[in-house]
Amino acid sequence: MEYEIREVLRGENFFKFRGKELEEARRILKKEKFIRGVKGGKEVFVYGNGSNRELFKRLRKIINYGREVKYISPEPLKIEEEKRERLSELKSLFSRIQEVLEDRKEIEVYFYEILKDVKMKSKNGFEGRYIQKYYKFYILLKGEKNGDLIQIGSGRNSKKFSEFEKSYRKFVREYRKLPGRKGLPYKKNILFILSPLSAFSLFDSLIYRFFKGSDVVQKVSFLFDKLNEKIFNEKICILNDPSDEKLTNSRPFDDEGTLTRKFYLVKDGIIGGFLLNRENANILGIKPNGCAYFLPKMGMMWENYHNIKIKGGKDSIKILEDYILLRDSYFDISPSGEFVITCPLAYIFKRGKKMGYVKSFQISGNVFHILSKNLEFISREKENFGNFVVPFIGFKDVKFI
Amino acid sequence: MENWKDILYKEIKRLKNTLYSDVRLDEREELKISFEKEVIKSVVQEKSIIGGVRVYKSSGYGFASFSNYGEIRDALKNAVYLADFYRGEKIKFKEMEKVEGDFTYPSRNPPSRFKIQDKFEFIKNCIEEIFENKFIIGISGTYLETKFKRLFTNTEESLILQQREEIIFYMQIFAGKKDLREKYLVYYAGRDFKEFKNSINVQIKKAKDYLSELIKSPRIKTGIYDVVIDPYLAGVFAHEAVGHLSEADIVFKNKSMEKIFYIGRKIGNKLISIVDDGRNVKNLGGYFYDDEGVKPEKVYILKEGEIYGRLHSRESAAIMGENPNGHGKCVQASFPPIVRMSCTYIEPGREDKESLISSLKNGLYIEGNMGGWTEIETFCFYPLRVWKVEKGKIKHPLRQVILKGNVFETLKNIEGISKDFIMQGIDCGKGGQAPLPVSYGGPYLLIKNMKVCGE
Numbered sequence: 084m085e086y087e088i089r090e091v092l093r094g095e096n097f098f099k100f101r102g103k104e105l106e107e108a109r110r111i112l113k114k115e116k117f118i119r120g121v122k123g124g125k126e127v128f129v130y131g132n133g134s135n136r137e138l139f140k141r142l143r144k145i146i147n148y149g150r151e152v153k154y155i156s157p158e159p160l161k162i163e164e165e166k167r168e169r170l171s172e173l174k175s176l177f178s179r180i181q182e183v184l185e186d187r188k189e190i191e192v193y194f195y196e197i198l199k200d201v202k203m204k205s206k207n208g209f210e211g212r213y214i215q216k217y218y219k220f221y222i223l224l225k226g227e228k229n230g231d232l233i234q235i236g237s238g239r240n241s242k243k244f245s246e247f248e249k250s251y252r253k254f255v256r257e258y259r260k261l262p263g264r265k266g267l268p269y270k271k272n273i274l275f276i277l278s279p280l281s282a283f284s285l286f287d288s289l290i291y292r293f294f295k296g297s298d299v300v301q302k303v304s305f306l307f308d309k310l311n312e313k314i315f316n317e318k319i320c321i322l323n324d325p326s327d328e329k330l331t332n333s334r335p336f337d338d339e340g341t342l343t344r345k346f347y348l349v350k351d352g353i354i355g356g357f358l359l360n361r362e363n364a365n366i367l368g369i370k371p372n373g374c375a376y377f378l379p380k381m382g383m384m385w386e387n388y389h390n391i392k393i394k395g396g397k398d399s400i401k402i403l404e405d406y407i408l409l410r411d412s413y414f415d416i417s418p419s420g421e422f423v424i425t426c427p428l429a430y431i432f433k434r435g436k437k438m439g440y441v442k443s444f445q446i447s448g449n450v451f452h453i454l455s456k457n458l459e460f461i462s463r464e465k466e467n468f469g470n471f472v473v474p475f476i477g478f479k480d481v482k483f484i
Numbered sequence: 485m486e487n488w489k490d491i492l493y494k495e496i497k498r499l500k501n502t503l504y505s506d507v508r509l510d511e512r513e514e515l516k517i518s519f520e521k522e523v524i525k526s527v528v529q530e531k532s533i534i535g536g537v538r539v540y541k542s543s544g545y546g547f548a549s550f551s552n553y554g555e556i557r558d559a560l561k562n563a564v565y566l567a568d569f570y571r572g573e574k575i576k577f578k579e580m581e582k583v584e585g586d587f588t589y590p591s592r593n594p595p596s597r598f599k600i601q602d603k604f605e606f607i608k609n610c611i612e613e614i615f616e617n618k619f620i621i622g623i624s625g626t627y628l629e630t631k632f633k634r635l636f637t638n639t640e641e642s643l644i645l646q647q648r649e650e651i652i653f654y655m656q657i658f659a660g661k662k663d664l665r666e667k668y669l670v671y672y673a674g675r676d677f678k679e680f681k682n683s684i685n686v687q688i689k690k691a692k693d694y695l696s697e698l699i700k701s702p703r704i705k706t707g708i709y710d711v712v713i714d715p716y717l718a719g720v721f722a723h724e725a726v727g728h729l730s731e732a733d734i735v736f737k738n739k740s741m742e743k744i745f746y747i748g749r750k751i752g753n754k755l756i757s758i759v760d761d762g763r764n765v766k767n768l769g770g771y772f773y774d775d776e777g778v779k780p781e782k783v784y785i786l787k788e789g790e791i792y793g794r795l796h797s798r799e800s801a802a803i804m805g806e807n808p809n810g811h812g813k814c815v816q817a818s819f820p821p822i823v824r825m826s827c828t829y830i831e832p833g834r835e836d837k838e839s840l841i842s843s844l845k846n847g848l849y850i851e852g853n854m855g856g857w858t859e860i861e862t863f864c865f866y867p868l869r870v871w872k873v874e875k876g877k878i879k880h881p882l883r884q885v886i887l888k889g890n891v892f893e894t895l896k897n898i899e900g901i902s903k904d905f906i907m908q909g910i911d912c913g914k915g916g917q918a919p920l921p922v923s924y925g926g927p928y929l930l931i932k933n934m935k936v937c938g939e
Contacts, residue, residue, distance in 0.1 A: 101737070108566035109547035111818055112555070113534070130514075130530040132551050141529050145600065301521050301622030303658040305665060383518035383526045383626070413857075415864060415886060418658060418665030423886055423937050425864065443862060445888060447706065447937055482706065 084122040084146070087205040087340060088135065089377070091115045094198040117377060119339075122146050130379060195219040201334075209340045217331040219469060274406040274459055274477050275446065279466035281412040281426075282476045286321065286393060288414040288422075289450055294348050295386045296363030296374070305420060305451075306354055314451060315352040316458040320394035322347050323358070325373065330390035332470035336373060343373030343389060352455070358386040388470075395474040396461035403460065406432050406477065407441075420450045448481035457481070485511060485633050485645060492535075492637045495556055499639055502539050502567070504577050504798075506638035508775060508817035509535035515600065517607055517627040519655075522615055524607060527600075536817045539563040543572025545799075549818040575802045580778060582642050587772040589648035589765055591675040595629045596649055598677050603627060606681060610688055614657060617692045619699045625655035625670075628919075634775070634817065642777040650768070650921055651680050652911055655688075659695040666698055666884055669854040669868060673909035673921060674768055694869055694881060703883045704872070704938035710847040711887075711934045712840045715906035717867060719924030720853045722758050723828045723912070725863045725891040727924075730760070730785040730793070731811070731823040731914075732800035744861070745791060752789035752895030755833055759784055760795055762810065762826025768909030769827040769923035773810070780810035780826050789895070797823045815917040822915055830926030833901025840900045840930040842876035848936065849873050850887075864888050886937040893933075900930030 092114055099107040117130040120142045129142045199215040277285060298304040306314065325333050325343035336342050339361050347355035359367070360375035363386070376387040412426040424446050431439045448457070460477030492507050499505035514530040536549045537559045546566025550559035595603070607627055614620055629651050636644045655670040670687045672680050713721070728734065735741045762780030764770045773779055776798045784792040796804070797812030800823055812821035841849055852868025870882045904927050911919030 104543065104572050105569050106544055106737075107547075107820075108544065108569055109820060110562050110566060111536075111547075111549045112551070112559075113549065113818060114551050117528075126526070128526050128528040130528050131532040132534070133531055137531075141531070145527055145529055297520055297624065298622070301624075301658065302660065303622040303665065305663055379530075383516075383520070383528075413859075415866075417884060418667055419663065423864070423888065425859070425862065425888070427859070427862075445937075 084120055084143075085206050086121070086139075086142075087119045087203065087209070089117050089119075089338060090202045092198075092200040094196075094200075096196040098194045100192045100194070115379065117379070118142055120146055128377075192220065203336065203338075203340050205340060211336050211340060213335050215331070215334065217469065219331075272479055274403070274479055275481060276400070276403070276406050276408045276460065277412070277476045277478075278408055278410050279464075279473045279475060280468070281409045281424075282393070282473045283468050283471045284412060284414050285450070285476070286391060286473060287471065288416045289454075290321070290348065290358070290388055290391065292416050292418070293420075294357050294388075296357050296359040296367070297386060299357045300363045300366050303418065305418070306357075309354045310356075312354055313352045314354055315349055315454045316456075317352040318394075318396060318458065318461050319349050319352050319454055320347065321349040322392040322394070323356075323372075323374070323388050323390070324392055325389035327390055327392075330467070330470050330472070332389045334389060337375040338377040339371075339375040339384065341371045341373045341375060346372055348388075348391075358388055360384050360386050390470040391472070393465070393471075393473045394461075395463050395465050398460070398463060400462040400464055400475050401435065403432070403477070404435050408432060408475075410440075414450075416450055421447065422450050423447045444483070446481045446483050448478075453478040453481065485635060488635055489637075489643060489645070491553065491556070492635060493641075493643060495560060496637050496639060496641075498560060499537075499539060499564070502541050502564070502639065503574055504639055505537070505539045505563075506636065506776065507535060507537050508814065509533070509635045510632055510817040511635075512630060512632040512816075513596075514631075515595075515603070515627075515629040517603060518625070519607060519611060520624040521622060522611060524604065524611075527604070534816060534818045535559070536814075536820065537563040538820050539567040540575060540577075541567040542570045542574050544570045544575075545820065547820045575799065577798055577802045578808060580640060580642075580798070580808070582640055583773060583777050584643050586645045587647070589646070589675065589771075591649060593676045593678045594631075594649040595651050595675075595677045595680075596631050603629070606684075610655070610684060613688055614655070614692065617659075617695060619659040619661060619695055620657060620692075621660040621665075622658040623655055625653070628652045636773075636775060636777055638777060640777075644773050644777055646772060648675065650675055651677065652919055652921070653680060653684065655684075657691055657695065659699050661699050664699070666695065667854065668695055668698075669852075671910075673911055675909075697881045698883060701881045701883055704848070704870075704885060704936065706937050706939060707935075708933050709936050710844055710930070710932050711936070712837075712844060712847070712849050712873070712900075713867075713929050713931065714851040715904065715926050715928060716852050716908055717850055717865070718830050718926035718929045719828070719906075719908060719910075720856065720865060721863075721894075721929075722830045722926055723825060723910075723922070723924040724856060724858045724865070725894070726758050726785060727760065727795075727825045727828040728858060728914070729860070729891070730783075730791075730795055731825070732794045732796045732804060732806075733823045735794060736800060736804050741860070745794075747791055747793070749791045750789055751791060751892050752786060753898060754788045755901050756786060756789055756895060756898050757784060757831040758786040758828065759831060760811075760825050760828045764827065767827045767907060767923040768921045769825070771810075771826065774812050775814050775821045776808070776812035778808050778810040778812065783809055783811075785828070786895075795823050795825060797821055813920060815920045819917050822917065824914065824920055825912065825922050825924075827907065827923040827925075829905075829907060829924060830901070830929070832903050832905040832927040835900050835902050837902050837904055837928045840902055840928055841873060841878065843900065843930060844873040844876060846875075847873045848882070848885075848934075849878050856887075858891070861890050861892060862888070863891055863894075882938070888935045888937060894931060897932040897934070898929055899932055900928075902928035904928055 095111045202212045204210040293304045358374035361371045364371035408430040410428045416422045457478045462475035465474045516528040546563040548559040548562035653672045657668040659666045761782040795811040801808040813824035814821040849871045850867045854866040856865035865887045872879045907925035
């Protein structure tokens with residue numbers, strides 16, 4: 084029987100502050116192990132935190148229920164071990180956060196430290212290990228004026244917090260001065276600009292909905308036969324980069340032990356690739372690109388991206404005059420590409436100046452239209468959201484609901 | 485588990501000098517059968533032990549998890565260490581009765597009594613049957629069977645063991661024709677294997693018939709429509725749009741919510757009352773004791789259109805100076821309990837389904853739900869099936885729509901409630917804790933002026 088053993092030690096330290104008060108502190112440590120076994124072309128998984136012996140015993144018991152699989156085996160690899168940091172090292176960061184939040188009762192800060200220690204070995208000689216460690220901050224601004232979730236950012240180290248703090252202060256200062264509006268000054272040709280945070284939501288939904296190998300193979304994705312075809316505006320480039328150390332989801336190999344690599348999902352508007360595990364790559368007759376993710380909840384090998392970089396444009400956002408900036412929005416995209424954006428907060432810009440804000444409205448359209456013929460603008464400026472680097476995106480001709 | 489009882493009982497005594505502490509331990513066995521395309525994709529067996537310690541010393545808790553006996557002491561130390569970070573005033577917990585006992589949830593046909601082969605064969609047959617429809621282009625889904633024991637002890641010396649088995653099954657079905665794609669969901673959450681099989685067989689038959697019609701159906705224009713929704717969607721509305729707002733942790737942690745969702749505020753018309761009642765353990769969302777050792781109580785969230793009560797954990801009750809009512813739940817012992825619903829429903833009215841539909845001149849009849857979300861006052865649901873209604877008669881299906889709106893406006897627009905009533909098991913997610921088994925339900929509702937996003 085061939086097998087792969089994957090062990091994950093996941094540690095999560097989580098702190099939540101309301102104003103300067105600590106409201107929740109927890110440390111979750113989880114050990115997970117899964118074994119994928121293949122015998123006579125049949126594949127099954129066992130999963131849990133028992134001993135290898137116990138897991139193999141269960142594996143043998145269910146192996147006959149497996150289904151037939153065929154895929155390329157991973158190449159051998161060795162990664163050096165890193166030292167794991169102790170919880171007490173968070174103390175200095177902790178007191179800095181409390182200093183920053185002094186007398187600011189209207190905000191909440193969520194702080195995560197995430198540590199993943201992944202070990203993998205297989206019978207055919209593959210052996211690998213990697214350690215991921217990163218921080219995430221969310222700032223929730225509260226008060227009489229609004230209750231909107233404002234994500235300031237996330238990063239791999241605590242230095243980032245100073246940057247978050249600055250942008251937070253700037254945001255609060257500006258926001259408090261602005262007059263509110265009841266209605267949206269909607270005209271058919273008005274330019275809508277997605278802030279990097281909103282654009283992140285758009286591209287995240289787009290990639291999840293249309294670029295997963297399993298959906299491509301099943302033809303559920305509209306893009307199933309569009310590889311190498313021009314679907315988007317030539318300004319659109321979407322790069323999956325698992326090797327950038329500055330981003331939070333970098334990893335040398337995926338959950339099947341396939342080496343990860345950089346590749347374009349979309350290059351100059353042309354579909355360049357999909358997120359593929361070994362099985363779906365085999366069905367499509369192309370090489371796997373290291374995008375396999377084991378989902379314990381669903382018990383299956385899924386596909387997902389690592390770090391996404393959206394190529395910026397040449398111009399600065401500052402050159403724009405009249406537009407509506409969607410500060411924070413959620414995209415719901417249907418399998419055919421129709422979307423509804425729910426926007427809790429948008430700014431109205433006139434002659435390049437912020438004139439007011441509008442709350443809670445929705446617009447609808449088609450995602451392939453706004454990223455092709457209706458695309459008007461991509462900014463030079465980009466923001467980093469941990470594993471997503473994205474610019475401002477501008478489009479016209481959508482329907483206001 | 486008997487050994488663990490002694491171990492945890494001994495360990496919790498070390499925390500006697502804290503304000504309040506508790507420990508939960510889960511022993512879980514899971515079987516997951518996942519499928520995709522036209523085949524079963526994976527079979528996974530999982531067996532795990534995981535526990536969590538929660539320690540209060542002043543204004544908040546420190547929480548640490550463990551996954552074997554050797555780690556308990558470390559987890560205790562970590563939880564105490566984290567609890568020391570707090571600087572605020574001590575929370576005044578209401579003292580609760582000491583509870584001891586073993587409780588098993590009822591099921592005539594618990595899934596563990598059936599062979600893996602039976603489950604495997606049933607799923608294979610379902611897949612074959614669904615692909616008999618020529619418009620079906622893909623499916624994906626999971627059969628998840630969980631058998632678990634949860635042990636709870638606290639510094640008040642309660643010791644509770646609860647055992648139960650559950651099945652959660654879902655199958656996403658994609659139908660297509662040229663570049664057109666439509667999605668459909670077959671779903672079950674419950675404790676009975678035979679009931680699961682019957683329910684899925686009926687739903688698959690419905691799915692095949694409906695999708696054949698749907699793929700040829702028109703899209704509706706985005707706009708405002710009068711609608712009649714079925715008990716499943718009414719249940720989703722009760723749970724997602726109103727129930728979550730009544731969870732006390734959302735209210736006390738958000739000052740603006742105190743001004744929106746306060747007891748006595750009239751937010752709906754007199755016809756509507758919404759209840760959360762977890763006392764009936766035959767319902768999937770029902771339980772003997774919550775994960776803080778408190779018995780669930782019947783809570784009127786909304787009574788005759790007025791906000792009447794809210795759901796509490798021990799912590800939220802202590803902070804707000806109210807009584808705990810048995811709603812502190814965690815999805816796994818590796819998470820701290822948070823305020824959750826149990827069985828949430830809209831109370832039935834006096835009318836019948838047919839009279840509600842016949843009152844629609846140009847409206848929609850909507851059944852089921854495929855998902856959605858709520859953000860304070862705003863909700864967004866994806867219904868399962870939608871039909872056009874003209875002059876009181878159901879005409880033809882319509883392609884997928886999205887329902888959007890404001891919770892409070894919608895509650896005021898409910899103008900008819902049927903006497904029919906259905907409860908359904910479902911799973912819920914909150915604060916990263918999913919899937920938590922709950923139930924929801926209600927009658928048929930006539931709602932005026934619903935925002936429907938279509939073409």
